Amino acid sequence: MSTIYVIDVExxxxxxxxxxIEYVSPGSTIVFIRNGDDFATYNDQIETLLLPxxxxxxxxxxxxxDRGLAQPVLEYIALGxxxxxxxxxxxxxxxxxxxxxGQPGLGLLDLxxxxxxxxxxxxxxLGQKKAVPEIGWNSVSLFSNDIDHIYGINSNNKYxxxxxxxxxxxxxxAQIAAEQANGWTFAFTNYGSELFVAAVARGNVFATQFxxxxxxxxxxxxxxxxxxxxxxxxxxxxxxxxxxxxxTTLSGLSRRIIACLDVRLNDQGDLVVTKGDQYDVREKDDTxxxxxxxxxxxxxxxxxxQGADEITFLNITSFRNDPLKDQPMLEVLKQAAKTxxxxxxxGGGIKDLTEADGTVIPALKVAAAYFLAGADKVxxxxxxxxxxxxxxxxxxxxxxxxxxxxxxATFGVxxxxxxxxxxxxxxxxxxxxxxxxxxxxxxxxxxxxxxxxCYYQVTSQGGRxxxxxxxxxxxxxxxxxxxxxxxxxxxxxxxxxxxxxLELLKQVKSRVSIPVIALSGAGNPGHFKQVFxxxxxxxxxxxxxxxxxxxxxxxxxxxxxxxxxxxxxxx
Ligand code: 1PR
Numbered sequence: 001m002s003t004i005y006v007i008d009v010e011x012x013x014x015x016x017x018x019x020x021i022e023y024v025s026p027g028s029t030i031v032f033i034r035n036g037d038d039f040a041t042y043n044d045q046i047e048t049l050l051l052p053x054x055x056x057x058x059x060x061x062x063x064x065x066d067r068g069l070a071q072p073v074l075e076y077i078a079l080g081x082x083x084x085x086x087x088x089x090x091x092x093x094x095x096x097x098x099x100x101x102g103q104p105g106l107g108l109l110d111l112x113x114x115x116x117x118x119x120x121x122x123x124x125x126l127g128q129k130k131a132v133p134e135i136g137w138n139s140v141s142l143f144s145n146d147i148d149h150i151y152g153i154n155s156n157n158k159y160x161x162x163x164x165x166x167x168x169x170x171x172x173x174a175q176i177a178a179e180q181a182n183g184w185t186f187a188f189t190n191y192g193s194e195l196f197v198a199a200v201a202r203g204n205v206f207a208t209q210f211x212x213x214x215x216x217x218x219x220x221x222x223x224x225x226x227x228x229x230x231x232x233x234x235x236x237x238x239x240x241x242x243x244x245x246x247x248t249t250l251s252g253l254s255r256r257i258i259a260c261l262d263v264r265l266n267d268q269g270d271l272v273v274t275k276g277d278q279y280d281v282r283e284k285d286d287t288x289x290x291x292x293x294x295x296x297x298x299x300x301x302x303x304x305x306q307g308a309d310e311i312t313f314l315n316i317t318s319f320r321n322d323p324l325k326d327q328p329m330l331e332v333l334k335q336a337a338k339t340x341x342x343x344x345x346x347g348g349g350i351k352d353l354t355e356a357d358g359t360v361i362p363a364l365k366v367a368a369a370y371f372l373a374g375a376d377k378v379x380x381x382x383x384x385x386x387x388x389x390x391x392x393x394x395x396x397x398x399x400x401x402x403x404x405x406x407x408x409a410t411f412g413v414x415x416x417x418x419x420x421x422x423x424x425x426x427x428x429x430x431x432x433x434x435x436x437x438x439x440x441x442x443x444x445x446x447x448x449x450x451x452x453x454c455y456y457q458v459t460s461q462g463g464r465x466x467x468x469x470x471x472x473x474x475x476x477x478x479x480x481x482x483x484x485x486x487x488x489x490x491x492x493x494x495x496x497x498x499x500x501x502l503e504l505l506k507q508v509k510s511r512v513s514i515p516v517i518a519l520s521g522a523g524n525p526g527h528f529k530q531v532f533x534x535x536x537x538x539x540x541x542x543x544x545x546x547x548x549x550x551x552x553x554x555x556x557x558x559x560x561x562x563x564x565x566x567x568x569x570x571x
Pocket of ligand 1: 260261275276278279280281314315316317347348349350379381382383419420421460461462463493494495497519520521522542543544546
C-alpha cells in the first residue's frame with residue numbers, strides 16, 4: 001500500500017482530505033508533515049506530497065515559512081518530485097496575494113492573486129452585486145495548450161470552490177502566456193465575468209483552486225488521478241453534459257441545494273434529527289416528544305447520495321451545554337466526514353465558553369475542534385446577535401476579539417456562516433422603529449391591524465428571546481466583521497411548507513455582498529425554483545422537513561430545476 005505525505009500547518013479540514021485519500025486509495029498510510037524537522041525525517045521516502053490550504057493566505061504562508069517548510073518544499077519540487085496543492089495550497093505556489101502583501105508566496109509561478117470584485121459589470125447592469133467569496137459549484141470553462149482535460153478535470157463536471165482571492169487572468173495575461181511558455185498548463189474558470197486560474201500543472205507539480213476532497217465523485221476522480229500519477233485521466237463523466245443545461249447563471253455557479261439537519265438530544269438522551277414547526281420541535285400529541293426523524297449520520301449520508309451540494313448540522317439545543325464536551329456532535333461530524341465528500345457546516349453553541357471553574361474556552365478553539373472533526377464551515381447564531389449589538393453600541397466598530405472576527409481571521413471568511421432567526425413584526429408607521437422596514441406589497445399580507453410595514457426582528461435561543469435589532473442590520477454588521485455567508489431563516493415560514501420568505505430574502509440579499517442561503521418553508525421543488533427566480537440572486541436554498549419526511553428527495557428538487565432549465569450539479 002502507498003504512503004501519502006500531507007503538509008499540515010493545522011489550518012484546515014485535513015480530516016476530510018484524509019477521508020478522501022482513504023476512499024480513493026484504501027489502505028494508504030497518511031503521514032502528516034508539520035515542520036522542517038518532519039520533512040527532513042521523511043524526505044527520502046516521500047513520493048507523493050499534498051499541500052492542502054484553507055482560509056487566510058497570509059496566515060497559511062506564514063505558517064509554512066515559520067515551520068521551516070518553505071525551502072524543503074521548493075527543493076523537493078526542484079528535484080522533480082510529485083506534489084499537489086489544494087486551494088490556498090495552489091495560491092502559495094504563486095508570488096504575491098493582495099490578501100497579504102507582506103507575505104510573499106513561494107514564487108514558483110510569477111503570478112499574483114487579487115480579490116474578486118463585488119461590482120462585476122454583468123451583475124451591476126442588473127442592479128445586483130456579485131457575492132464574494134465565491135462559494136459553490138463551478139465548472140472549468142477552458143484549458144490552455146489545446147487540451148480538454150487534465151488529472152481527471154473536465155468541463156462536464158462541477159467542482160467546489162470557496163475563496164475570495166484568485167489568480168485573475170485579465171490583469172496578467174502576459175505573465176500567464178509566459179508561464180505557459182515555461183511549460184505550465186492551465187485550466188480556467190469564470191466567476192461572473194472574472195476568468196481565473198482553476199488549476200495548474202507542470203511535470204511533477206499539480207494544483208487546484210477548488211477542493212477535490214469536497215467536490216463529490218468528480219473531485220475524488222481528480223484526487224485519484226493525481227495519486228495514481230495520471231495527468232491524462234479524463235475524469236468522472238457527469239450524467240449530464242453542460243450543453244443540456246439551458247441556463248448559464250450570472251456567476252457560473254450551479255444552483256446550490258443544501259440539506260439541513262436540526263439535531264438535538266431527545267428526552268431519552270439520543271442524538272436525533274428533529275424538525276420544528278416555527279421552531280417548536282415537539283409532537284403535537286399528548287406525548288409531546290421531541291420529533292424524531294432519524295439518525296444524523298444516516299440521513300446526512302442519504303442526502304449526499306441524493307445529490308445534496310452541502311450538508312448543514314444545527315445542534316439546536318447547544319446553547320444549553322458546552323459543544324466541546326458535546327462529544328455526540330463532534331462524533332457525528334467525524335462519522336459523516338468519512339463518506340460525505342461535499343462541504344459540511346455545523347452550528348450550535350459556537351462562542352466563547354466559560355466552564356464551571358471559570359476557565360474561558362475561546363470560540364476559536366471551539367471552532368477548531370469542529371474543523372478538526374471534519375467541518376468546513378462553522379455557523380454562529382446567538383453570538384452573532386450579541387456581537388452585532390455590541391458593534392452598533394460601539395459606533396459600528398468591532399473589538400477584534402469576537403468569534404466572527406477571530407475565526408474568520410484564522411480560518412478565512414468562507415469558514416464563518418451566521419445564522420439569522422428572524423420573526424416578523426408589523427409596523428404601522430416606519431418612524432416607530434430605527435430598523436429598516438419593508439413596505440408590504442400585497443394588501444392581503446398587511447398586519448392584523450392593517451399595518452402596511454414590517455421588519456424582521458432577530459431572535460435567539462431557538463426563537464425564545466426576541467431582540468429589537470432587525471435581520472438586515474444583523475447581517476450588515478456581521479458582514480463588516482468578517483462573516484462569509486448568511487443562513488437566513490424565517491420563523492414565520494419555518495416548517496409551514498408555504499415556501500421561502502421572499503420579501504425578507506430580497507431585503508437582505510440586495511444589501512449585502514456575501515452569499516445568502518434561503519431556508520425555512522420549502523414544501524416542494526417549485527419553492528426552490530421560486531426562490532432562485534428572485535432577481536436579487538439568492539445563492540443557495542436549503543430544505544429540511546420536506547426531505548426528512550420523505551416527501552421529496554434532493555434529486556427530485558434538482559430534476560425539477562433542470563426541467564425548468566436551471567443549472568444544477570448532477571453526478
Ligand atoms: O445560537 O449559535 O447556538 O446556533 C443555534 C442554531 O440552531 C441556529 O442556526 C438556529 O437557527 C438553530 N435553531 C435553534 N433552535 C431551532 C429550532 O428549530 N427550535 N433551528 C433551530 C432552526 C433551521 C433549519 C430550518 C429548516 C427549515 N432551524 O433547520 O428549520 O431549514 O425547515 P423546513 O425546510 O422544514 O421549513 P447558536
